[in-house]
Amino acid sequence: xxxxxxxxxxxxxLEDRDECVNAVTTALDVGYRSIDTAQMYDNEEYVGEALAExxxxxxxxxxxxxxxxxxxxxxxALQTARESAERLGVDTIDLLYVHWPxxxxxxxxxxxxxxxxxxxxxxxxxxxxxxRPDQLEEAIEKLDAPVFAHQVExxxxxxxxxxxxxxxxxxxxxxxxxxxxxxKVAENDAIVEIATxxxxxxxxVSLAWVMAKGSTxxxxxxxxxxxxxxxxALELELDDDDIETIDAIENDHRxxxxxxxxxxxx
Numbered sequence: 175x176x177x178x179x180x181x182x183x184x185x186x187x188l189e190d191r192d193e194c195v196n197a198v199t200t201a202l203d204v205g206y207r208s209i210d211t212a213q214m215y216d217n218e219e220y221v222g223e224a225l226a227e228x229x230x231x232x233x234x235x236x237x238x239x240x241x242x243x244x245x246x247x248x249x250x251a252l253q254t255a256r257e258s259a260e261r262l263g264v265d266t267i268d269l270l271y272v273h274w275p276x277x278x279x280x281x282x283x284x285x286x287x288x289x290x291x292x293x294x295x296x297x298x299x300x301x302x303x304x305x306r307p308d309q310l311e312e313a314i315e316k317l318d319a320p321v322f323a324h325q326v327e328x329x330x331x332x333x334x335x336x337x338x339x340x341x342x343x344x345x346x347x348x349x350x351x352x353x354x355x356x357x358k359v360a361e362n363d364a365i366v367e368i369a370t371x372x373x374x375x376x377x378x379v380s381l382a383w384v385m386a387k388g389s390t391x392x393x394x395x396x397x398x399x400x401x402x403x404x405x406x407a408l409e410l411e412l413d414d415d416d417i418e419t420i421d422a423i424e425n426d427h428r429x430x431x432x433x434x435x436x437x438x439x440x
Contacts, residue, residue: 176268176298180322180385181402181408182208184351184394191220193396197305198224201400202235206311210325210349210392212240212273213258222263237264240273240303247278249427251287256294271301271325275309275436285316292319295325301325301349306436307336312342317362323390325349330383330420331427338387339367353391354380364423368416375404381407383420 182388183201188194194217198209213223218239224319225232239262241378245254258409259267299322302313324341328334328350341348359365360376369376374400377393381404384391393404412420430439 176233177207178269178347178390179206181381181405182206182210182236182238182390182391182392183347184216185209185211185221185288186215186351186394186396188217188220188396189215191223192219194220195216195224195227197396199228201395201401201405202228202230204402206401206405208236208238208390208392208433210351211262212271213242213245213254214240214273218258218261222261223309226263232264233238236268237262238269238271238301239267239273240301240325241284243274243277243279245278246272246284247280248283248287248331251277251284252290254432255287255291255307259296266295267297269301269322270297271303271323272305274304274311275302275306275313276434281312285313291316299323304436306440307340310337310340311344314366321346323347323349325351325392327352327382327428327430329353329355330365330423331355331362331425332429333387333421333426338389342388345429348389350389350391353384353393353428356429358427358429362423362425363381364419368412368419371416372410372412374410375403377404378407378410378419379412379416382410382412383417384418386412 183206231373301323302317303325359380395401
């Protein structure tokens with residue numbers, strides 16, 4: 175069973191072939207061993223090319239992708255998951271998420287497909303993404319396979335206390351996308367002050383805080399400089415005062431939000 179690193183590499187918006195391949199190969203060279211993509215990103219093939227080109231053995235890389243909201247009907251989930259594995263160049267997808275519980279999502283049909291994919295060996299682990307707490311608990315109850323991870327937006331400006339508590343209760347990973355809030359953390363005085371104190375970037379402070387909370391961060395970056403800067407967060411150890419200061423930030427700021435988002439349908 176592959177390790178699931180606490181810092182992974184996100185590929186959202188890396189839609190240009192050369193940019194995506196270069197970013198992923200650079201990330202692997204730097205030391206990342208977890209790559210996150212999605213059918214919606216239209217770059218699974220490019221990620222697969224990078225995995226094939228890298229000097230890092232694919233067996234040493236944890237590869238995650240996500241089903242499109244339009245591909246969640248039982249038959250579609252089965253077919254497109256296999257297509258994702260082929261594009262990625264892997265025999266088994268290490269982690270397959272339901273990207274959003276929207277559109278064709280059906281708890282019975284979709285989750286049954288995930289269980290079948292695990293039984294067939296197409297998928298190793300099952301994940302969910304952007305689920306409300308009630309949707310998360312319903313899915314956990316219906317699935318035969320254990321939920322390995324729940325991926326949501328999380329950063330110091332959106333700390334996700336309830337979902338972190340549920341991750342602890344049900345023993346799955348909480349995976350943070352947009353873990354630096356598209357660099358909005360660099361505009362927060364408290365985070366900037368902590369970054370200055372440690373002589374690091376605000377992004378590193380945000381990533382270190384996410385990991386200190388026991389969650390997994392998957393920052394996206396395109397340039398080698400940002401890829402390396404984010405990875406250096408593994409070397410940053412925030413002290414208790416730093417954590418308390420960040421926890422006290424009152425600004426709950428959601429980056430990814432739209433009318434049909436699950437949390438707006440209550």
